[in-house]
Amino acid sequence: MDASCQAYPVTVSRSYTVRTYGCQMNVHDSERMAGLLEEAGYTRSATDDSADVVVFNTCAVRENADNRLYGNLSHLAPVKRERPGMQIAVGGCLAQKDRAEIVRRAPWVDVVFGTHNVHALPVLLERARHNAAAQVEIAESLEVFPSTLPARRESTYAGWVSISVGCNNTCTFCIVPALRGTEKDRRPGDVLAEVQALVADGVLEVTLLGQNVNAYGVEFGDRQAFAKLLRACGSIDGLERVRFTSPHPRDFTSDVIAAMAETPNVCPQLHMPLQSGSDRMLRAMRRSYRSSRYLSIIDEVRASLPDAAITTDIIVGFPGETEEDFQATLDVVAAARFASAFTFQYSQRPGTPAADLPDQLPKAVVQERYMRLVALQEEISWAANRALEGRVVEVLVAAGEGKKDSATHRLSGRARDGRLVHFSPGDAHVRPGDVVEVEISYGAPHHLVSDAALRSHRRTRAGDASVAPGRGTGLGLPGFGAPAPLPVTSGCGATS
Numbered sequence: 001m002d003a004s005c006q007a008y009p010v011t012v013s014r015s016y017t018v019r020t021y022g023c024q025m026n027v028h029d030s031e032r033m034a035g036l037l038e039e040a041g042y043t044r045s046a047t048d049d050s051a052d053v054v055v056f057n058t059c060a061v062r063e064n065a066d067n068r069l070y071g072n073l074s075h076l077a078p079v080k081r082e083r084p085g086m087q088i089a090v091g092g093c094l095a096q097k098d099r100a101e102i103v104r105r106a107p108w109v110d111v112v113f114g115t116h117n118v119h120a121l122p123v124l125l126e127r128a129r130h131n132a133a134a135q136v137e138i139a140e141s142l143e144v145f146p147s148t149l150p151a152r153r154e155s156t157y158a159g160w161v162s163i164s165v166g167c168n169n170t171c172t173f174c175i176v177p178a179l180r181g182t183e184k185d186r187r188p189g190d191v192l193a194e195v196q197a198l199v200a201d202g203v204l205e206v207t208l209l210g211q212n213v214n215a216y217g218v219e220f221g222d223r224q225a226f227a228k229l230l231r232a233c234g235s236i237d238g239l240e241r242v243r244f245t246s247p248h249p250r251d252f253t254s255d256v257i258a259a260m261a262e263t264p265n266v267c268p269q270l271h272m273p274l275q276s277g278s279d280r281m282l283r284a285m286r287r288s289y290r291s292s293r294y295l296s297i298i299d300e301v302r303a304s305l306p307d308a309a310i311t312t313d314i315i316v317g318f319p320g321e322t323e324e325d326f327q328a329t330l331d332v333v334a335a336a337r338f339a340s341a342f343t344f345q346y347s348q349r350p351g352t353p354a355a356d357l358p359d360q361l362p363k364a365v366v367q368e369r370y371m372r373l374v375a376l377q378e379e380i381s382w383a384a385n386r387a388l389e390g391r392v393v394e395v396l397v398a399a400g401e402g403k404k405d406s407a408t409h410r411l412s413g414r415a416r417d418g419r420l421v422h423f424s425p426g427d428a429h430v431r432p433g434d435v436v437e438v439e440i441s442y443g444a445p446h447h448l449v450s451d452a453a454l455r456s457h458r459r460t461r462a463g464d465a466s467v468a469p470g471r472g473t474g475l476g477l478p479g480f481g482a483p484a485p486l487p488v489t490s491g492c493g494a495t496s
């Protein structure tokens with residue numbers, strides 16, 4: 001970081017809030033934005049509405065993402081008029097895409113920064129204040145690996161660790177290569193040092209994060225780097241759970257499956273985007289595997305990890321998709337028996353090659369196919385969850401995962417395979433970050449329920465920290481498959 005990028009500590013304490021949209025990479029980057037602001041002297045705002053600085057970490061993937069952003073910015077315009085000194089910053093993928101257009105459409109925005117220069121946020125806020133003029137700064141390539149920036153982590157028990165950013169693939173529906181650039185890999189030693197630091201801090205679960213995690217190593221010439229990384233995580237004392245998201249079927253090799261099976265703390269869970277079961281559609285999406293290859297990976301994973309929960313992403317209604325193509329997707333879904341699937345209706349995303357393809361399908365056709373896919377997947381998910389009734393599972397207790405917990409007097413958390421479990425703690429004082437074992441009494445389509453007495457309860461340092469004074473507990477735990485406490489997008493970015 002050069003001298004001009006040094007942030008000046010704020011002299012009078014100012015509060016901030018970061019509003020995050022989109023994928024896990026944005027959740028990860030938001031933790032860095034918060035960390036940078038706190039290092040520069042800002043404090044986290046007690047409420048979202050009272051912040052002196054509001055940062056939007058945007059997503060360019062969702063349909064109408066820009067309308068949503070400009071709508072949110074419009075809501076803030078009168079608030080800002082009433083509150084002199086308030087600042088608004090816009091970062092993330094939409095900022096990288098729209099750049100100065102943002103201050104043209106919303107002149108009350110103070111700072112626009114991109115995906116490659118997250119580190120510049122405090123200095124840009126300072127400069128905007130000093131110059132009393134909006135600052136727009138977008139870098140064309142990564143300046144500082146976001147993982148090396150200070151972070152304000154949301155969870156005491158789970159952490160995201162980025163191993164790479166960007167992607168070398170060119171899926172035609174995806175904006176990521178245009179906005180996040182080509183793949184940049186972090187050195188294994190740096191990744192492991194961060195994992196070790198998190199564990200030393202009490203974290204029990206780490207999710208390795210990248211747009212295409214199993215291509216990891218391409219930049220420094222080691223095709224087996226990802227498998228080696230998983231195995232190295234296995235030797236970190238105190239690290240109980242390792243997850244990763246997302247792998248690309250094209251790069252999925254047997255050494256990764258062997259590393260998953262032979263490393264006890266790697267969770268029996270795999271989130272591997274399918275996108276379509278039709279080989280014709282996969283070609284049109286520029287995804288270089290075929291459905292038979294996809295299914296053979298699943299077979300190999302199940303042979304080594306029989307209890308693995310396998311989840312996926314599927315896009316319905318890609319341009320030119322025929323009923324026959326869609327039937328091929330249903331066939332693969334039936335054969336793969338996914339534990340769950342993130343299903344998406346295709347929508348045109350400006351800036352992606354697929355947006356200009358002919359044969360965009362009518363909304364009604366896409367909707368009808370989508371409903372059929374959801375119904376099939378739901379049946380499969382439910383059957384798989386019912387099969388777990390009577391089993392004892394280990395749950396890492398989470399904060400904020402069970403929306404109805406206070407009404408049902410239950411707590412919630414994730415099993416090792418990523419499934420969401422709601423359980424009754426009885427009289428035990430169980431905290432987020434503690435680990436319990438429970439017997440499953442009911443398998444619902446999207447979660448498991450245990451109303452039996454706890455089989456065991458292990459208090460952890462993460463649990464102590466989660467209830468320590470000054471620690472908020474509205475925390476995020478990586479979720480099932482493509483984890484995020486926030487709205488997850490897919491078919492791009494978040495997933496491969």
Ligand code: SF4
Nearest residue numbers: 167169171174495496
């Ligand atoms: S969908 Fe995933 S693999 Fe394809 S270009 Fe986007 S980030 Fe890369």
